[in-house]
Amino acid sequence: MSAGPRTPFDNKVVEWVDSRLPVFTLMQKEYGVFPTPKNFNYFWNFGAIAMFMLVTMIVSGITLAMHYAANTGLAFDSVERIMRDVNYGWLIRYIHMNGASFFFVAVYIHIFRGMYYGSYKAPRELLWIFGVVIFLLMMATAFMGYVLPWGQMSYWGATVITNFFTAFPFVGEPIQTLLIGGFSVDNPTLNRFFSLHYLLPFVIVGVVFLHVWALHVTGSNNPDGIEPKTKDDTLPFHPYYTMKDSFGLLVFLIVYTIFVFFMPNALGHPDNYIPANPMVTPAHIVPEWYFLPFYAILRAVTIDIGIPFTEVTIITAKLGGVLLMFGSIAILLVMPWLDSHPVRSAKYRPKFRVALLLFVVSVLILGKVGGMPADVPLFHITESFIFTTTHVAQIATAYYFGFFLIILPILSRTEKALPMPESIHAAVLKCKSSC
Amino acid sequence: MKKVILTSLSVLALSTAFGGGVSHASEGNAHPLPNVDWSFEGPFGTYDKASLQRGLLVYRQVCAACHSMKRVAYRNLSELGYSEDQIKAIAGEYTIIDGPNDEGEMFERPGRPSDHFKSPFANDQASMAANGGALPPDLSLITKARVGGADYVFGVLTGYAEAPAGVDILPGQYYNKHMTGNVIKMPPPLVAGAVAYEDGMPQTVEQYSKDVSTFLTWAAEPEMEHRKQMGFKVILFLIAFAGIMYAVKKSIWSKVH
Numbered sequence: 001m002s003a004g005p006r007t008p009f010d011n012k013v014v015e016w017v018d019s020r021l022p023v024f025t026l027m028q029k030e031y032g033v034f035p036t037p038k039n040f041n042y043f044w045n046f047g048a049i050a051m052f053m054l055v056t057m058i059v060s061g062i063t064l065a066m067h068y069a070a071n072t073g074l075a076f077d078s079v080e081r082i083m084r085d086v087n088y089g090w091l092i093r094y095i096h097m098n099g100a101s102f103f104f105v106a107v108y109i110h111i112f113r114g115m116y117y118g119s120y121k122a123p124r125e126l127l128w129i130f131g132v133v134i135f136l137l138m139m140a141t142a143f144m145g146y147v148l149p150w151g152q153m154s155y156w157g158a159t160v161i162t163n164f165f166t167a168f169p170f171v172g173e174p175i176q177t178l179l180i181g182g183f184s185v186d187n188p189t190l191n192r193f194f195s196l197h198y199l200l201p202f203v204i205v206g207v208v209f210l211h212v213w214a215l216h217v218t219g220s221n222n223p224d225g226i227e228p229k230t231k232d233d234t235l236p237f238h239p240y241y242t243m244k245d246s247f248g249l250l251v252f253l254i255v256y257t258i259f260v261f262f263m264p265n266a267l268g269h270p271d272n273y274i275p276a277n278p279m280v281t282p283a284h285i286v287p288e289w290y291f292l293p294f295y296a297i298l299r300a301v302t303i304d305i306g307i308p309f310t311e312v313t314i315i316t317a318k319l320g321g322v323l324l325m326f327g328s329i330a331i332l333l334v335m336p337w338l339d340s341h342p343v344r345s346a347k348y349r350p351k352f353r354v355a356l357l358l359f360v361v362s363v364l365i366l367g368k369v370g371g372m373p374a375d376v377p378l379f380h381i382t383e384s385f386i387f388t389t390t391h392v393a394q395i396a397t398a399y400y401f402g403f404f405l406i407i408l409p410i411l412s413r414t415e416k417a418l419p420m421p422e423s424i425h426a427a428v429l430k431c432k433s434s435c
Numbered sequence: 436m437k438k439v440i441l442t443s444l445s446v447l448a449l450s451t452a453f454g455g456g457v458s459h460a461s462e463g464n465a466h467p468l469p470n471v472d473w474s475f476e477g478p479f480g481t482y483d484k485a486s487l488q489r490g491l492l493v494y495r496q497v498c499a500a501c502h503s504m505k506r507v508a509y510r511n512l513s514e515l516g517y518s519e520d521q522i523k524a525i526a527g528e529y530t531i532i533d534g535p536n537d538e539g540e541m542f543e544r545p546g547r548p549s550d551h552f553k554s555p556f557a558n559d560q561a562s563m564a565a566n567g568g569a570l571p572p573d574l575s576l577i578t579k580a581r582v583g584g585a586d587y588v589f590g591v592l593t594g595y596a597e598a599p600a601g602v603d604i605l606p607g608q609y610y611n612k613h614m615t616g617n618v619i620k621m622p623p624p625l626v627a628g629a630v631a632y633e634d635g636m637p638q639t640v641e642q643y644s645k646d647v648s649t650f651l652t653w654a655a656e657p658e659m660e661h662r663k664q665m666g667f668k669v670i671l672f673l674i675a676f677a678g679i680m681y682a683v684k685k686s687i688w689s690k691v692h
Contacts, residue, residue: 250677261666273580
């Protein structure tokens, strides 16, 4: 972003602006000629797709905020007014509602891409950490957004989730009171959640800027996980990746719009079309699908941890669950140091590949049991011991943490990588002839 | 490369299927809901206007005695095929309390198309007092607010039966196959022949239930037909655009070795 040497532009207006503030030079450098490895597969589209979804959410959200009333007496009615009386209000709301789900779809695939191809490894640790911070901010934003329509799931979801904080000794209850603005979820909660739901997306934009900045310092990783060495290994970002990203984005949008127009409520819960009622608790309180794996981890802890043979409890089951849930995301922050294997891509690490795919399976299983009531009996192991969904969640949780804390450090030391191609160019040529 | 696309698509499909499947598999119900063949089902489904009009009749003559529908306005009935004069006549049959006027008094006036459907009770408390302590829910969103949607409404309306042996039903309660817990406080609302149809359709509980469920689905999702029509245009456009971008991408990349 410094002045530096600059090639003049032919267009006089562009040149006038650029000689005073080199935005055109910047764009040219970062998005025009930016050298990008030429072996990307379609997994590399999801960064651009996530970016598009962020913009979609902000634009549709600002429009919704023009018609929404953040008051417990009006919120539900104002959303229904948007659906029925505002011109194309149903479209804007369904775009926003399903957009949240598809933003998470894009981000989950983007995170998986990063894990599979080792994009978190040196020198991209900070880039990865910014990504985890974005993910955390997204979760907070999505949770608060879900509260705004003030349906039954909004209200009870807010009650359950803010209640997590009471698990922490001493500071827990004051934190919860501050978060919800009183002693139970009510109008002050709705007001502050609306305020923060409007603020956080712009914080996300800020961190995305840092994420992209860091990316443009180190350059992109690629499916072979080897750094570009010569000009043969890279292509200018435009037109090669601008066009490829556009194609990928359009395919993604087709799936997204099928939901928006033909099954707009498939990913939501029917209870959220019942106005919030503090006197009636829904049969099963479940968060949105993108939180279910973490919800399952939370509920997996069922025993208090204390000093053995005494009555002293150090960590209650509730606190244990909350710590594990936060830990399941926090552990991503240290992933670059848990895995110190010199080879990045899972393509050349067969053992890591299997372990990672099992990790994906464990997350999907956690998602599945997270949506079911706790302790649903599945089958008998002995007369008295019944295997339940909680046991499934415990095993999957154990693998989730075992993957990071045991498997990654061990594989870092012991795994023998497959032979690597000499360069990206060589890998592409080899692939052209054989795959 | 194809493998990668397939993998990412299947991850996408899996994650959505998981979400959708999971969040809905919650309510316990011993009897599976009937699977009615609705005109509005599927991507090409539209509302059957004659059925909507019959459903409105059933709602006004039966359901409206206890259930409000306060998010729907009389003017919305134009979507059912009624003319402006017909809507004025329907709205005019109701007495609306308006005000305060210049003297500070509330006053009564005939309903106008811009009014929302008149609720049978002044407030929830009055409604509960008149209905043995149970609150008949507002029906504006009922098909969106219940697992199973229109099938659920149809199921409850046709699901009254003799309680099986061993099931205790208290006075003022009724056994219903499709209600959660199989107990409902609403007496069986529909009786064959109670609502007179002018178009010769059978005046059975089943037909009444079907029509009123169709009407309630419209009340919950009045935008549905418009939404689906627009969806086709949007998706066709996206497919064409994606096809063009694929060709562009392919031609640009063909020179890369």
